[in-house]
Amino acid sequence: MKKILIAFLAILTSGFLSLATFANNKTAKADDNNTPVVTLGTSLTSSQKQGTINTLTQSLNGANYTTITITGSDLVKYLNPSGYDFTNNSGVWSSAMVQKTNSGSGINVHILPYNGHNNITTITANQYKNAALTAGISDADIYVTSATPIDGSGALAGVYAAYAKNGNSLNQSQINAAQTEMNTLSKITNQNKSKEGYSDAQLNNAIAGAKKEMAKQGQNISNSQIRDIVNNQININHLGDTINNDQKEQIINVLIKVKNSGALKDKNFQQQAGQLTDQIQSGAKNIFSKFNTPETRNWFQKLIDSIVNWFRNIFGGAIILK
Template structure:
C-alpha cells in the first residue's frame, strides 16, 4: 500500500540541484547567452557585485544585460493589481539561463552572505514561472538590499521578451496572483506545526498537473467543483488539508480558475513541466515528504482505500451483471 502512495507523487524521482542546473544543455537560437536582469536602483558597486554573484552561481561570465526599471514593473506587474510607478525602485535581479530540458529551477543566491529576498520563495518563483509560460530554464535570483523580489520576476518576463519569446499577458497576470496568494498563505501558516512552503508549492504543482491531465491539456474546461476536488486531493496528499483554512482553500480554487482561463493549460508541455516541478520539490525535501508518506500509510487510510477499491469493483461488476442479464 505504501507503494500506492509513492505512486501518487510523494516519492522524489529526480534530484535537481545546482550541479544539475549547470550541466543542462543551454538552448540554442535566440538564447545563445544567458540574460542578467539588473535593477535600475543599484549603485555601480552593487551592480558589479550583483553581476559577480549571479555569474558565480550560474557558472557564466558574459551574459547579456537588461535593466529593469519602474516602467518594467508597471508593464508586467500592475495589471495583476500592483501599484508600481515609473519612479519605483528596483534592486532584485536575476540571471536567466534557458535550457533544452530539466524543467524550471530557481536558486536564490545570497548577496555577500545574506539572503535579501524577503517574501518570494524559490518554489513560489518556480510555480509562477510555470504559470507564466516559462519552460526549461535556470533562474538565479539575488538582491543587494532587503526586498520582496518582485523586480527579479518582472526581469524574468522581460528577458524572455528580449529573446523573442514574449509570454502571454493573461498568464503573467495569473502568475502574479499566484505569487501573492501562495506567499500570503505561507506567511499566515509559517508558525503552524506540520506546514511548510514546500508542501504548499508541491500541492499546487500537483494541482496543475492534474488539471492539465483532466482537461486534456486545456481542450476541456473544468468546473469549479472539479477544481475543488483536485485541490482537496492534493492538499490531502501533502498532509496540509487540516491546516489550510476554508478561506485559503477558496483562494487556491479561485487562483486555479484564473490559471485555467489564462490559457496556461493549453500548452502541450505544461503537464510535463508541472510534473518535473513537483518531483524536484519532493527531491529537495525528502525528509518532509517521506514523513508525509509514512503518515498517510496508516491502517485507517489503507482501510479507506480498500473501501474505495471495493466500491469500484462492485460498480463495474454490477454493469457486467446487468449486461449479462440482457441476454438471458
C-alpha cells in the same frame, strides 16, 4: 580580358562576403537566443550592480551573458495588470539571471545570497518555480538575488523582460495569473509558518500536483473538477489540518485563474508541472519521506483502514481490494 577577370573576382568576393555576413548574423541571432540574460534593478548603485552581476553569473564560469536594466516602467507593464500599483518612478533592486536549458530539464530557481546575506525576504524558490510555470516559462535556470532586503515580488518582472528581449514574449494573462498565484501562496505560507505540520514545500507541491492533474483534463476542465483536485492535493500533502477554508478558496480561485489564462493549452505544461513536483519532493525529502508511514497517514487512509477492518471483523476473513 583582364578587366573582365577582375570584375568577375570582385563579384565573387562580394558574394562570399555577403554569405559570410549572413552566416555571422544567423550565428549571432542564435547565440543571442541562448545567451543568459542578466536583469539589473535600476535603483542599484554602480558597486551594487557589479556585485549583483558577480553573484548572478558565478555559475557561468566566464561564459558570455547580456544585461538589461529593469525600471519602474517594466514593473508597471508586467505587474500592475495583476493588481500592483507601481509607477514609472518606482525603485527596483531585486535582480535575476535567466538561462535556457535543454528540453525536459524543467524550471530550476536558485535564490543566491548577496555578500553572504539572503536579501529575498518573502518569496521562496518553490513559489518562483510555480509562478514561472504558470507564466509559460519552461526548461530554464533562474537565479535571483538582491543587494538590499526586499520581498522579491518584482524579480520575475525582470525574467519576463528577459524573455521578451530574446523574442519569446509571454502571455500577459498568464503573467497576471502567475503574479496572483505567487502573492497568494506567499501570504498563505506567512499565515501558517508557525504551525506544526505545515511547510511551504507541501503547499507548492500541492499546487504543482494540482496543475499536473488539471493539465490531464485539459482546457475544458470545470471549476468543480478543479475544486476536487485541490481538495485531493491538500489531503495528499497532509495539509488538511492547517489550510483553512478561506485559504482553500484562495487556492481554488488562483487555479481557476490559471485555467482561464490559457496556461493549460501549452503542450509542455503537464510535463513541466510533473518535473516541478519531483524537484520539490527531492528538495524536501525530510518532509515527504514521512508521508507514507503509518504514523502520518492522512484521515482518508485511516478511514479506509477502519472500514476494511470492520468488514474483516464481520466476515472473519481476508478482504482483497482491487
